[in-house]
Amino acid sequence: MNTVTVLIRAKLNGEYPFLPAVWSANGRLKANVALVNGRERKVKGQYYLRYTQGRKRRFEIVGDDAAVAAAAAQKKEAALKAKAAGVAVVEDGMPWPKFWFLRSFTPAKSPTI
Numbered sequence: 001m002n003t004v005t006v007l008i009r010a011k012l013n014g015e016y017p018f019l020p021a022v023w024s025a026n027g028r029l030k031a032n033v034a035l036v037n038g039r040e041r042k043v044k045g046q047y048y049l050r051y052t053q054g055r056k057r058r059f060e061i062v063g064d065d066a067a068v069a070a071a072a073a074q075k076k077e078a079a080l081k082a083k084a085a086g087v088a089v090v091e092d093g094m095p096w097p098k099f100w101f102l103r104s105f106t107p108a109k110s111p112t113i
Contacts, residue, residue, distance in 0.1 A: 002080035003051065004073045007059075008034045010045025018048060018059075021069070031066040049076055 006021040006029060019034035034043045047069035049060045062072040079089045 002077060002084055004077040004080070005050040006069050006073050007048045007050055008032070008043055008045045009048055010034065010043035012036065012043070016045075018050070019043065019045075021047065021066075029066040029070040049073055051076060051080060053080075 007018040008021050009016050009018050012019070019036060022030045022033040022035060022040050024030050030040075032042055032044055033040050034045075035041075036043070046064055047062045047066065049058075049062055049069075049072060051058055051060075060072075060076070062069045079091055082089050
């Protein structure tokens with residue numbers, strides 16, 4: 001079984017649990033909405049993918065954008081199905097490391113003349 005679950009890790013009562021993300025009726029991921037005790041609740045956090053690779057459960061961070069998380073989930077599920085069928089798959093990196101670099105970048109001071 002090659003399923004990929006989208007989760008949100010957000011602060012809730014002083015803890016950071018993995019909460020299931022909520023999908024809308026049209027198949028899109030609702031931005032920053034998770035299931036908390038069976039009810040939809042607006043939360044702010046990072047999106048993760050949960051899937052099984054071999055016999056191990058894996059978690060992979062994909063960032064804080066719902067559209068990127070949904071696309072990454074579809075891509076990962078297709079890659080897992082292809083691997084299960086025996087097709088060689090070359091996986092490229094997720095788009096979020098680019099943003100990670102930009103957050104850590106501090107521009108140099110401009111020279112004064």
